[in-house]
Every structure is written in C-alpha cells, then in structure tokens.
Amino acid sequence: MKKTIALLAAALGLSALLLTACTAPADSAQVSQPIASPTVNAPVDTKSSTVVSSQDPDQALPTPGASVSINTPQPTDVSGRITEEDAKEIALTHAGVSESDTTALRIKLDYDDGVEEYEVSFYVGNREYDYDIDTKTGTIRSFDSEIEDDIPVASAPAAPASSGSVSEDEAKQIALTHAGVSESETERLRVKFERDDGVDQYEVTFHVGAMEYDYEINANTGKILKSESEYDDDYVSPTEASGAAVSEDEARSIFAAQVEGASASDVRVKLERDDGRMIYECKLILGSTEYEGEIDAATGKILDWDVD
Secondary structure, three states: OHHHHHHHHHHHHHHHHHHHHHOOOOOOOOOOEEOOOOOOOOOOOOOOOOOOOOOOOOOOOOOOOOEEOOOOOOOOOOOOOOOHHHHHHHHHHHHOOOHHHOEEEEEEEEEEOOEEEEEEEEEEOOEEEEEEEEOOOOOEEEEEEEEOOOOOOOOOOOOOOOOOOOOHHHHHHHHHHHHOOOHHHOEEEEEEEEEEOOEEEEEEEEEEOOEEEEEEEEOOOOOEEEEEEEEOOOOOOHHHHHOOOOOHHHHHHHHHOOOOOOOHHHOEEEEEEEOOEEEEEEEEEEOOEEEEEEEEOOOOOEEEEEEO
C-alpha cells in the first residue's frame, strides 16, 4: 500500500513539472512568423520587410526555425497628402468655429501655381470664410472672410441639388464654350457658388495668357448673367511666378514679421506686376485691424504699408 502511494505521489510530481515546463509565461511572444536561418538564402522572388522587435535581456534570442509575432502599422494615406477631414479641421480651428456652426461647407482639391491645395469654404451666419490649404503640409496658403449682405443670416447658400440645376462642371463648360477656349488653355480657373440679390449663381473666372475672363451663370437655368473679358497688365503667369526670387511663403513670413502676434499662415498674398516689376500684394486681418502692403518679389523689400 505504501509503495502504491509513493508511486502515485511521484507520478503527480512529474506531471506538475511537465506542465510547468510546457506552460509559456503570460508575456511570451505569439507564434506567427517563422525566422529563417541567416545561412539559408531566400528565394529570388521573396519579398523582404524590416521588423522592429523588443527583446527581454534575460530571454534568449530566437533560434532558426522559431517564430515571433510581427505588428505591421499601415500608413493612413499612401499619397502623402493630408485628408479632406484634416483640411476641414485646420480651417474650422483657425476660424474658431465648430462644424455645427457652419452651413454650405465645401472642400475641393485643386491646384494653384503648381501647388496642390484644398479649397475649404463655409458660412457662419452671413459671414463667408474661404481657405486654401496646402495638401502636403497643412499650411494655410490664403484666407479670406467677409460679410455677404445678400445672404440671409438664417440660411446661407448651399449648392443647388434639384435635378434641373446646373453643376459646377456644367457652369465651367458654359463659360469655356462662350469664351471659345478649352480648359487646357486656361490658368487659375476657379468656379465658386454664391447668391447675389437672391439668385443662385456660379462665378467662373480664368486667364488665357494675360486675358482675364469673368462669368456669372445662373445655377438653376445655366443662363449667362454676366460675361467680361479684359487684358490684365498686372497678370503674372504660373511659369513667371515659379521664377520669383522670393516665394509666396517667404513673402508671408516677411509681412507677418512686421505685426506683433501675427502668423504667416494668416497672411493672404497675390503675385502681380506693377510697372514691370513683380510684387506680392499682402493682406492680414488681426483682431479688428487690417494690414495691407506690397513686397518686392525680387528682393523681399516692403514697398508699401497701410493699416486700417
């Protein structure tokens, strides 16, 4: 009987030792990816990746044939640009409003002087906000805010949605057909929805060389309400703009440095020609004060300054 009890106790002890040896600690790695021996050459068509792992200094390194778990984070946007949601939040934060405060909020991907940007526009009451935001850096390239007297405070405009309404692309084509040009011939083409004297309309503007075209098109009927074209002596083409010694961002920084508490992203700039010289027309609104000035695009020198 004693021999039987002793044998049973020995068997139980041996089972406990085996269970302890086979049970992994709570923080041990999960088996998911085999590790090949460094002496074994991978097949030619094998894809490789970089694995970053943490290792307990008291734990032995895995041996060839062992496995470790791999966590591979995925990029949020393989294009390298910020998202529309990011651009929207940048504009709303700058304006100091929440999305629920706005109406007619629109975001459009566009190019200006060869720079990819998001155009973000919205209304808060009858105040209109317009932003141009760099898709790569999130920098506010230009900003404008103004009161639209023709917009009732209770309801800012929204793009027409009825089946008989005119889309932005249709309004653009109406203007291009009337001007007798193709879109590829134009520069700085912009289409903007607005309400004027209670009429929903699109404002379409573009340049063909130094000739500037300006259209107002009824958003419900497609009728051209206004068409103008004139030679713009001050126009600077994107090609000329790219050759300016001082960039737009540098002009913003120069202008903002003159105003205490100002940020370069708040400065709105426009490159034009004045008496044969390229200049940046700069505008900044800080609090209740408006600053305007001109900066030489060749030297960065401030040519004109006005405070209102």
